[in-house]
Structure formats: C-alpha cells, structure tokens
Amino acid sequence: MIDRLCALGFTTQEARVYLALLQQPCATGYELAKGAGLQRANVYQVLASLTDRGVVARVSDETPARFVASAPADVFGRIKRQTADRADSLIADLAALSPAQDRAAFTLRDREAVIDRSASLVGEAERRVAVCLHAADLDWLAAPLRAAAQSGRQVVVNVFGDAELDFGEVYRHEPSNLAVGGHLLTLAVDHSAALVASLDEPVGAVFTRNPALVRVVEKLIRDETYMAAIFERLRPELEAAFGPHLVNLRTRLLPPDQAEQLISIVGFGAGGDAVAHLLADAPDGRTD
Template sequence: MGATVVARQTVPDDLLLDLKQLGFTEYEARVYFQLLLQSPATAYEVAKASGVPRPNTYNALEALSQRGAVLPVSESPVRYVAAAPEKHIDHIGRKTIALCEDLVQRLNKLTPAANDTYVWTLHGETSVRDKIDLLLNASKVSIWVKAADDVLRVHAEALRAAAERGVEIIIILFGDDTGEFSFGESCNVYLHEGNGVRMGSADNLFTLTIDHDEMLTAAIEDEMTASYSRNRAVVRMAESLLRHDYYMAEIYARFGGQIDEVFGPYLRDLRLRTFSPEQVSSFRDKTGLR
C-alpha cells in the first residue's frame, strides 16, 4: 500500500534558502522536504504533495538518490524515504571541508609568493571582532595584546582557550583588574605603565600580534576599523611597541616611585613635551595634572 498523500506544505523560505546554499536545487529541496514530512512515498505522491511537476520530481529524486539524500526502499512502484538530516547534512559538511582544504592547497600553488606585503583594512565591529577571534583561535606559539578591559572582555573565551593550549600570552591592560584575564601559567597580564590608566588617543587602539607572524590593530571609535598584515616589517613594528610596553610595565613594577619622582605621575613631563595640543588637553582632563 502506498502512503496517504498529506496536505501540501510549502517549504519555509529560510529553510529553502539554506538547502539551496548546500547545493540543493529548488525542486530537490521541495522533494526532500516532502519526504521528511512523509515517507515512504512514490514519485507520484511526492509530486502531488509538493507541487513539483512530475517530470521534475523524477529528475530530483534521481539526483537526490545519487547523493544519498533519499533512498529507494521498494520496487513496482518505487517508493522513497528521506535520509536522516543529521547524517546527510553532516556528510555534506565533511565533504565540503575536505573539498575546501584540497582547493586551498591547489589554489596556493598558483600563487608562489604569499601576499605578505599587504595591509588589509576591515570595517565594522562584526568584521573586526570575527577577525580577532579567528587569529586568537588559530594561535600556536604566542599572543601579545594591548587593549582596554572592556574591549578585551569580548574575546576572553578565545584567550582562555589559547592559554589552555599552552600559547604564551602577554597582555598589556588598560584597566584595574589583571586577575580577570589571568588564564593560567602561560598568561601574563600587566597594567599599562603600572596603573592601567587610559590617557591618549593611542589608548583607544587594540593591538595584537600572533605567533610573531601576524598583527592587527583596531581603532575603537564610533565605527570600528582595523588593519591586518603579515608584512614582516609591520609585524615587527607592532611587536616592538608591545615589547616596550611590557618593558615599561616591568620597570614600573620595580621603580615606579623613582620614575614618578623624576618625570611626574603618568610620565607627565615626557608626555607634555611630545603630545599634540589635543593630546595635552586629554591628558590634563583625565589626570587633573598641569
């Protein structure tokens, strides 16, 4: 006995779009959707319930059968059932990952010289945040970062995971609680210049280097923008800036009182000598120093 044809149900637009992105044609998506609602069913029953023309239903069933999305389970007449979504979609995912990895290798062979000389610009918080997490998650050797606590907090889990992998992490923090970002023995957190106070416009930057090979610096303003590069000179410049911030943090930890005595709190005398008028005004507003 054949299955009783149920009332026609239209594939939701979002589900149809997602299935098409996985390689289903519209007719294939409608046929697969119908078989998920009711199996087993003949091509005639599927066509009638799905609204797909019968010739197109036969073609869709044949294509889906070849890919393992549907399975014929009887003869005279042939009836079909839908493959379990968790198995079929997982199969598509594994095939796609394998294809992408193979394609990357083949395409890389067409570009013998890596594009390491370029500096790429990213716009918008989502793009910048996603790139930061991508870099943190791919790190193997080292993460050096200088950032404010509210900015860094968004990426805390990615940093924690890196620390658990044994990645060496150095954080120069604008804030007051180093413990919040201390994720283990491989993670060292320092307050910027021993106090963590944000003063100049450069303090709104998020600066990151990964494995001594990649860098990203982001401006945390009305619209978040970032520059990313594997250019060796640019990466070394970013690492040098972070390294000297680390030096300053260690020096302040030991000689902070003497430094303040010679140069004033927050390196006042040095800063006022080199800051722009805008930076001088910002410094005085934030510290109350003259």
C-alpha cells in the same frame, strides 16, 4: 533556515524537501510535494539529486518509493570536512601562485572583516598569540584565544579595562575610558603574521606577513606587556617621578589633542593652568 541551507550549497527546492523530509520521515514523493509546496515532478528530480549526494536515502523498493533524510550531523559534518579540505587546498595552491604576498600589507575596512581575520589568525596559530585589546573585544575574540591556550599555544593578552580571563598570560592596563589614542587592537601570531586595527568608526585595519612590519607589531605588544608588568610592581615610584598615569612623560610624546585628553582624564581638567604648563614643556613647544 532555507537561506542558511542555500548558503551551504543547497538549492531552494532541495532545502525545502530536506526540511520536509526531516519532519516527515519515510514520506513518498507525493507526500513531500505537498509538504514542501512543490510540483510532484520537481520533487522527484530534487530527491534524485539529494540521493546522489547522500543527503536522503530511499528506504523501500515498493511503489511509491519512500525516503528518509540523513541525519543533519552526518550531512553537515561531511560538508564541513569537504569545505575545510577544499579551503586548505586553495590556500596552498593560491599561495604558490603569488608568493610575493608574504611581503605585502592588506587593508580591511569593515568591522566584520576585522573580526573574521583576527579570529582566523588566532585559530591558525601553531605556537604563540600575542594581543593588545579592549575588554569589549573579548566578546568576539575570547573564544578563539581560549581555544588556542587550551591547545597548548602560548597566549599573551594585554587588556584595557575590566575583564575576567581564565586563560593565557594576562597583563592589565587602565580602563578603556582612560586610554588615549582611540580603540586600537594589535595582534601578532607565530612571529609571522600581524594585524593592527582601529575599531573606532570608520573602522580600518592592516594585515601583514611582512617580516619587518610583523617585528614592529611584536615590539609594540611586548612594550605594552613590559609597561603593564613594571607599572603593577612600581606604580608609586613611577607616578612620583612622572605624575599620575605618567602624565608628565606621556604629554611630551603624544599629539596635542591626545595630550590634552590625557591631562583631562587624569584629573587636571582640560584647559586649566596645569594643562598649559604641561603642554608648554613639550619638545615642540605647543601651548594649545
């Protein structure tokens, strides 16, 4: 608890006094010193600081003075609003200093950074969110997506794997264990920002506001959406023409290792004669 308070701007001593005062309302400085395990002189300095910030209040003019803690909802609601205002101001001021960043792409190399950036992008959306993800990614992205949909923004979700969604326009693809190419996530917001991530280890992602790159990501997501809708309606005809999971078409375009993975997944058995036959038909003539 103390560490979490310190992360919001409290000193260790301030955190200890505030916690002690919540548990012991109308306490004197002497009583708080005992409860917080601090020197009495230090407690009065801390109380003065907290009083100036509205975190505690003196409730008597008598000696010794008595104090109460302000309600946590009031204290941290104010901190939340002030932090949001400062962050918004910084975003605007820093953007003015470096307008060329809108043309750049930024690399993220940490899973938590990818999660934070993805959730932030969805939260910042004003009109539209489009995403391709695996069902497991909904553990951390479902709440921001649902909030976006409930606020009236268009939310398009392409999901690989089994997931029950109560929001957005949902397009279902094959289970995650049948997908080739690894654990990928693509996200586009308001036709103005995009993120592409590989969530297999080592995790890596690129975030961009570059208009050309954003259009490419938008097209990737749209193509996945088209394919899911068309495959749901015309699966028998498509598989009759191109094989199970469109294997005859896809093996001509995938890298060799992913082509063999796909063939194994759809049931031919990697390494068999059918694998060699399909790969031999590929444009580059690969037979491995």
